Amino acid sequence: MHRLLALQKIITTGSFTKAAKELGYTQSSISQAIASLETEFNVKILKRSRTGASLTPAGQKLYPHFQNILRQYTDTKVIADQINGLETGIVKIGAINSLSRYWLPGLIRGFERLHPNIHFTLYQGDYDEIREDIRSGKVDLGFLKPPYTNGFKTSPLxxxxxxxxxxxxxxxxxxxxxxxxxxxxxxxxxxxxxxxxxxxxxxxxxxxxxxxxxxxxxxxxxxxxxxxxxxxxxxxxxxxxxxxxxxxxxxxxxxxxxxxxISLAYQDPANLSIASKRFLEYVESQKADLS
Incomplete structure (x- = not known):
């Protein structure tokens, strides 16, 4: 599973070096993980350039399936944690500056009171960037306005x-x-x-x-x-x-x-992690109080 985690981190950071630093691995171990993955599937998944690392055409076809495997693994671990009296997970959110400043602090604070072991990663950008982050899987949920929501499931807020x-x-x-x-x-x-x-x-x-x-x-x-x-x-x-x-x-x-x-947009709800589903439900329950 660490090979898929390494691949995901390389895609989100755009760099082997940054991925290694964030995961606490050595750069050589990150490179070995990707080489092992490419050998197993007999296909080139990543290409390197002066601007960083990105998916090859073959990698673009395989990556959504790798994400599903990671998501299933994470959900299985969350269920195991629930059995043991815990509830864990990470929710990745995309939001523009104003919503990050005025909506999210209260929403996250209220949600963490109910689910103290679920944590958040926030990506800020404009609507075009958030739309692309949802499409690529970099974020689970993104705050968008029409027409940027085309092709996504939405919860109007x-x-x-x-x-x-x-x-x-x-x-x-x-x-x-x-x-x-x-x-x-x-x-x-x-x-x-x-x-x-x-x-x-x-x-x-x-x-x-x-x-x-x-x-x-x-x-x-x-x-x-x-x-x-x-x-x-x-x-x-x-x-x-x-x-x-x-x-x-x-x-x-x-x-x-x-x-x-303004809506909360996401891809197929069946592919949302348990933690993200919980947060989506919480935001929907609080939308009357958003100001």
């Missing part, structure tokens, strides 16, 4: 509102609501976050036959807020990110309202 953000000293900051048309007329350039919100924003503008020039696309929420504070433009951001906001900006609801739904 919350409809989230996007707010227009402007500098706190801007005339629009006094408004309780602002139209997309007024925003377009007021600002020459619009800053967007490519974590899914830009598609909702552009759709709202386009429905009004407005086609704004986009000055910058910026992934990090805090960079966007800092640039808006500096007067470099306007943006649209999740209301969740404005909780305890450290920047001198103002969030304003828009007309039409900008909303998107």
């Amino acid at each position: 919350k409809i989230e509102q996007l707010l227009a953000i402007v500098p706190a000293n801007h005339p629009l900051a006094k408004a309780n609501n602002v139209s997309m048309t007024e925003i377009y007329k007021t600002f020459d350039n619009i800053i967007l976050i490519p974590e899914g919100s830009h598609s909702s924003v552009l759709e709202a503008f386009n429905c009004l036959d407005i086609y704004p020039a986009i000055r910058d696309k910026i992934q990090d929420d805090y960079t966007v807020m800092a640039m808006v504070e500096a007067g470099l433009g306007v943006s649209f951001i999740s209301e969740l990110m404005l909780t305890n906001c450290p920047f001198a900006i103002k969030g304003i609801p828009t007309t039409p309202a900008l909303n998107h739904s």
Whole structure:
């Protein structure tokens, strides 16, 4: 089983050296494990390059089956632990910055009170990265919004509102609501976050036959807020990110309202580990309290 664990760690880290370090093995033992696996199956599974290690075409076909074997082994160990009065496991989650900061601490804290021996690995990224991490098996569960959930099973959690953000000293900051048309007329350039919100924003503008020039696309929420504070433009951001906001900006609801739904996405539920199934059930039980 250690050979499959080594393979999995190489794929998730992209490196023999990093995999060896995280597993506490020597690099030579990691290399020997993969060589043994390739000899047993008579196929080249991994290829090395200057940028790291990756699956060969044959490895890509075999890897999902190796993952299933590992998952079955882990679940069997969890059942054995339960028989012995324990409950163990690791839940691997993918989430964007705002959800990692505002939703996950409370969810993990509440879950660990019920299951103190189950632990978590968190991978942060944008929606494209999370979608790929779910597809590759790097994470068990990922927080996504449509259309990134295509091809996955989903558990809808919350409809989230996007707010227009402007500098706190801007005339629009006094408004309780602002139209997309007024925003377009007021600002020459619009800053967007490519974590899914830009598609909702552009759709709202386009429905009004407005086609704004986009000055910058910026992934990090805090960079966007800092640039808006500096007067470099306007943006649209999740209301969740404005909780305890450290920047001198103002969030304003828009007309039409900008909303998107957040779901917990995963592949075939039959392939989820017992620990991940437990966490999925817990999140579903708590979704009314997510804010």
